[in-house]
Amino acid sequence: MSILNLVSFLGIFGLCFIAWLFSENRRPRYFPTRVVVTGILLQLALGAAVFWFPPTRDALKAFSDLLNVVFDAADAGARFVFGQNIVPKPDKPPDVNLGYIFAFRALPTVIFFSGLMALLYNIGVIQVITNVFAKLFYSTMRLSGAEALSGAANIFVGIEAAIVVKPFLAKMTRSELCAILSCCFGTAASSTLAIYVSFLKPVFPNILGHLVSASIMAIPACFVLSKILVPETEVPLTLGGIPKEPKASKLRFRKADLSRESPTSKRQLLEDASRTPVSEVPVTAEDEEIARLLRGEQPLNQTKSENSDDFSENIPQETVGGEPIERVSPLDAAIIGALDGVKMAVSIAAVLILILGLVYLFNQIFLWLATLPSPIGDVFKVVTLANILGFLFLPFTFLTGVSLDWNELWLSSVIIGRRLLETAIPPYQALAAAAADGSLSDRAVLIVSYALSGFAHLASVGIFVGGTIALIPSRRKDISELGWKALFVGTLATLMIAAVSGVYYVPGNASILGEKQAPAPVVSPTTPPPPAPTSAPAIAPKGPAAK
Numbered sequence: 001m002s003i004l005n006l007v008s009f010l011g012i013f014g015l016c017f018i019a020w021l022f023s024e025n026r027r028p029r030y031f032p033t034r035v036v037v038t039g040i041l042l043q044l045a046l047g048a049a050v051f052w053f054p055p056t057r058d059a060l061k062a063f064s065d066l067l068n069v070v071f072d073a074a075d076a077g078a079r080f081v082f083g084q085n086i087v088p089k090p091d092k093p094p095d096v097n098l099g100y101i102f103a104f105r106a107l108p109t110v111i112f113f114s115g116l117m118a119l120l121y122n123i124g125v126i127q128v129i130t131n132v133f134a135k136l137f138y139s140t141m142r143l144s145g146a147e148a149l150s151g152a153a154n155i156f157v158g159i160e161a162a163i164v165v166k167p168f169l170a171k172m173t174r175s176e177l178c179a180i181l182s183c184c185f186g187t188a189a190s191s192t193l194a195i196y197v198s199f200l201k202p203v204f205p206n207i208l209g210h211l212v213s214a215s216i217m218a219i220p221a222c223f224v225l226s227k228i229l230v231p232e233t234e235v236p237l238t239l240g241g242i243p244k245e246p247k248a249s250k251l252r253f254r255k256a257d258l259s260r261e262s263p264t265s266k267r268q269l270l271e272d273a274s275r276t277p278v279s280e281v282p283v284t285a286e287d288e289e290i291a292r293l294l295r296g297e298q299p300l301n302q303t304k305s306e307n308s309d310d311f312s313e314n315i316p317q318e319t320v321g322g323e324p325i326e327r328v329s330p331l332d333a334a335i336i337g338a339l340d341g342v343k344m345a346v347s348i349a350a351v352l353i354l355i356l357g358l359v360y361l362f363n364q365i366f367l368w369l370a371t372l373p374s375p376i377g378d379v380f381k382v383v384t385l386a387n388i389l390g391f392l393f394l395p396f397t398f399l400t401g402v403s404l405d406w407n408e409l410w411l412s413s414v415i416i417g418r419r420l421l422e423t424a425i426p427p428y429q430a431l432a433a434a435a436a437d438g439s440l441s442d443r444a445v446l447i448v449s450y451a452l453s454g455f456a457h458l459a460s461v462g463i464f465v466g467g468t469i470a471l472i473p474s475r476r477k478d479i480s481e482l483g484w485k486a487l488f489v490g491t492l493a494t495l496m497i498a499a500v501s502g503v504y505y506v507p508g509n510a511s512i513l514g515e516k517q518a519p520a521p522v523v524s525p526t527t528p529p530p531p532a533p534t535s536a537p538a539i540a541p542k543g544p545a546a547k
Helices: 003-021 033-051 054-082 107-122 125-141 145-153 174-186 190-200 207-229 255-260 263-275 285-294 330-370 376-380 385-399 406-422 425-436 442-451 458-471 473-504
Strands: 318-320 323-325
Touching: 003 033, 003 207, 003 385, 003 473, 033 054, 033 125, 033 207, 033 473, 054 107, 054 190, 054 207, 107 125, 107 190, 107 330, 125 145, 125 207, 145 174, 145 207, 174 207, 174 458, 174 473, 190 207, 190 425, 190 442, 207 442, 207 473, 330 376, 330 385, 330 406, 330 425, 385 406, 385 473, 406 425, 406 442, 425 442, 442 473, 458 473
Parallel strands: none
Antiparallel strands: 318 323
16 A cells, blocks of 8 residues: 555544534444444445456446447437537547637536436336435445435436435425435435537546446435534434335325215215325325215316316325326436426536636636736736635645646645636536646556535525425525535545545556547647646636636
């Protein structure tokens, strides 16, 4: 084990110590010893399987190659819509080289992948995988069943994971709510992975497999740090096991049949209904109308025709978060998912335009201040938002064991720090550019790619906090307070899994990053990479790129 591997290993516990310093309750009796120990061991075991165990590594590479075919399929669809000059074929250069246009190359993949995930969810593939990881997290760390299930769902989705445990959200403890929100910040939705892959694939061919493993390892990391920051001081409602989606009532009769029922049968139905827990049989409009008929009351809707008075017989309904839904065909699910992907793609574009524009304005202010007479002007010649964030993230970046070289450590810290304001997309672009020109070593590229693999940025606070409040308005105050704590946990969690990857990195092992392809343009003309760092802890501002 090299000194850098040791730094990464010790950095895992250093990040836990930082979380403990900001904990709501630092009493030893509330320290989550089992969660911390088993959570860290689980991350190390997953890391060993990814980096050291040949069968797992080969399976991950095969899975990565399989998903690369999926992304090629997305390019095929985009090529038909936008043409070969904008989305060229892999083996044929375009007639007119327009370069890499983010809106036409990355965002269509989000649409395709969103539809594909909806299809897989419709046929039950995602649920099987989610249940496996939910049982793993529950059995090892002894979490509550609801937070284990929601955390496992975060491997594939974002705030939608909270819907899986919607019936239990209102009664959750503060610690559970913080854990669920932290998992949202600490992981990336599967549909956005395609964007990151499009940037890093030329310099990091196996990036897709590592991003998937990062999403899995981030769940126990989020639980470890969230339980330290907001310890469990109450008894969770679902401590006894993993909750299951309730089945809706299959009680469906015709009104004519009810009229023929004997009083005994009606009385028996009422007795059965009174013994059935409400939480297990969600009440629908049909159930309410049946109950009114049994009581001898008039039906709610008097305007229906005689034929429409019939209820569908034995039609099972599915529920999501206790809400009855109608199952659609796999094709319908894929189409709906693709349309949701369009909304997501537009949202990504809108957020990038807004955030990068604001960052540019702030940097222009710093450039103007740099023109002032000394000493004020000398200070602002090296002050940008990216440099400020790089300085704040420098100790955290060091704990990941990214490098002992000052220039490499500083550049890595700047790239990681940029995510807080700019989302993960521009930093991944900068990482790809730095790897292509040799500014970062393979070890640094690996660690930084893990550190960026989450939604721990300010733009997500409104999405996750607002989405959760919409599900449980009664807990608005708690969720608003926990949102910033969850953002902090998500940031530390991505740094923790970056440290785990640093523990297992071995120089010269080509199977980790994969065989690199020929250089290709990976940076959009609208967001050029930041310049190379100097020995001073700053990067000279050069327009919107130096963020």
